[in-house]
Amino acid sequence: MDRKSVTLFIVGGLIVALGLAFFVAPQASSSPDGLEKVSIDEGFAETAEDHALADGPLADYGVEGVEDEGLSTGLAGIIGVLITFGVGMLLFGLLRVMRARRTPQAARS
Amino acid sequence: MHIPDGFIGPGVSAAAAVVSAGGIAVAVKKTGETLEDKQAPLAGLVAAFVFAVQMLNFPVAAGTSGHLLGGVLAAVLVGPWAGAICITLVLLVQALFFADGGLSALGLNVLNMAIVGAMGGYVVFVATRGVLPKSKPMVVVASAVAAFLSVVMASIAFFVEYALGGVGAVSLSAVFAAMVGTHALIGIGEAIITALTVSAVLAVRPDLVYGARDLMPRLEVRTLQPAAGR
Numbered sequence: 197m198d199r200k201s202v203t204l205f206i207v208g209g210l211i212v213a214l215g216l217a218f219f220v221a222p223q224a225s226s227s228p229d230g231l232e233k234v235s236i237d238e239g240f241a242e243t244a245e246d247h248a249l250a251d252g253p254l255a256d257y258g259v260e261g262v263e264d265e266g267l268s269t270g271l272a273g274i275i276g277v278l279i280t281f282g283v284g285m286l287l288f289g290l291l292r293v294m295r296a297r298r299t300p301q302a303a304r305s
Numbered sequence: 306m307h308i309p310d311g312f313i314g315p316g317v318s319a320a321a322a323v324v325s326a327g328g329i330a331v332a333v334k335k336t337g338e339t340l341e342d343k344q345a346p347l348a349g350l351v352a353a354f355v356f357a358v359q360m361l362n363f364p365v366a367a368g369t370s371g372h373l374l375g376g377v378l379a380a381v382l383v384g385p386w387a388g389a390i391c392i393t394l395v396l397l398v399q400a401l402f403f404a405d406g407g408l409s410a411l412g413l414n415v416l417n418m419a420i421v422g423a424m425g426g427y428v429v430f431v432a433t434r435g436v437l438p439k440s441k442p443m444v445v446v447a448s449a450v451a452a453f454l455s456v457v458m459a460s461i462a463f464f465v466e467y468a469l470g471g472v473g474a475v476s477l478s479a480v481f482a483a484m485v486g487t488h489a490l491i492g493i494g495e496a497i498i499t500a501l502t503v504s505a506v507l508a509v510r511p512d513l514v515y516g517a518r519d520l521m522p523r524l525e526v527r528t529l530q531p532a533a534g535r
Binding site: 212221 | 306307308309310311312321333336337338339340342343344345346347348349350351352353354355356357358362363365366368369370372387390391394395398399400401402403404405407408412437450463471472473475476479480483484487490491509510513523
């Protein structure tokens, strides 16, 4: 169908996701999430181990070296959205190629 | 909802990883067989959108926050198979780049949020739609109901894993009550965000919503088939 308008939709959606990650994520609640809170209240929080990649440059949704906390979160969000989008497009693009390859085979058999 | 390393013992974590790997293998196979041309980029967008919205923790009770899990949202937009892959991709990016969700707990997190959350949530969506009139607003209602229940189901899945392989020695009944109670509240937020997003996409591009394919006018389906098929 109208491929152009699908592209437009994808670009629009990506801008919304980037906007949410950059502008809204820094305002998000910093309280522990449901599971974290339950683990604290019920007394098994201390069994949690440090994350193996806790020293990574984006660990805990912040960019290493960016002092401003809000900016650090927002930039980490943008990087995360772009990584997820890029890998997702690649992955689902490959799956679509798989399907395109399979279709003529199925027609032959 | 992201389980860190250390909450669940290695045996149950490994078993969950095997189940998750099997589920995702099926999802990849099914997606490879059925993914439509226009749905491929949409699936990439859905993954990116879920990543962004998972960062938006909202307060649910004193000192507790929650965020979208996104399983039902992804499944309603791109189908349960591609949807489960979207959530798995988000969990992988979070665990590998953002130190969120333990590496040894990845199988558990995929099981709870992609297999139970997206695939299981989609089963609830289909069942709910079955008892409602066929219309776009009812697609939104069914998405909200399924979104709410998917979070509760994911919290029960965690409880089962904790009961089988939890490392701490604490009261299981208290963990069950706290998990389900807290996540029922988070589920309300999940339902609202899912309903808003699904209705926004339905308003702009209803043809892109996998869970509403049966509502597309028959004439359009007929004209689409030859163009999309070969």
